Amino acid sequence: MPGKSLNKACILGHVGKDAEIRYTNTGKAHAHFSVATTDSWKDQSGTQQERTVWHNMVAWERLAEICGNYVKKGKQVYIEGRIDNRSYDDKDGVKKYISEIVINDMILLGGGDRGSGSENGERSYSAPHPQHASEPMAPVANDFDQSVPDADLPF
Numbered sequence: 481m482p483g484k485s486l487n488k489a490c491i492l493g494h495v496g497k498d499a500e501i502r503y504t505n506t507g508k509a510h511a512h513f514s515v516a517t518t519d520s521w522k523d524q525s526g527t528q529q530e531r532t533v534w535h536n537m538v539a540w541e542r543l544a545e546i547c548g549n550y551v552k553k554g555k556q557v558y559i560e561g562r563i564d565n566r567s568y569d570d571k572d573g574v575k576k577y578i579s580e581i582v583i584n585d586m587i588l589l590g591g592g593d594r595g596s597g598s599e600n601g602e603r604s605y606s607a608p609h610p611q612h613a614s615e616p617m618a619p620v621a622n623d624f625d626q627s628v629p630d631a632d633l634p635f
């Protein structure tokens with residue numbers, strides 16, 4: 481189909497660290513956090529193998545504020561959004577590149593707050609409209625160490 485395209489990511493995993501909220505120069509909130517997904521399989525010798533991939537997340541405005549209040553290390557989340565790539569200059573002036581998932585919808589799974597009104601602890605949040613990075617963000621370093629030992633994972 482000429483002219484048609486789709487950029488959609490669906491992630492179900494565990495939060496690696498509490499969401500961090502920052503603000504643009506005009507006061508627009510944006511939250512950043514990481515989510516780990518783990519694949520497991522048996523190799524040719526029958527040994528169980530696992531591989532964890534960390535995904536960078538970003539939320540804007542009201543959804544960012546919600547993330548700041550509820551997205552905590554170890555929490556299981558389901559996220560739908562779009563993949564975005566951007567660059568920034570680190571503190572030494574070196575250009576860095578990062579891929580992120582810009583969140584449109586998020587469901588906090590299991591272990592929800594008491595009194596949330598949800599019997600299974602799930603809470604669902606959506607961005608009011610598709611989020612577009614129309615303002616420059618403060619640099620967010622990609623400090624998610626991909627070589628974290630399994631014993632250090634939050635789940």
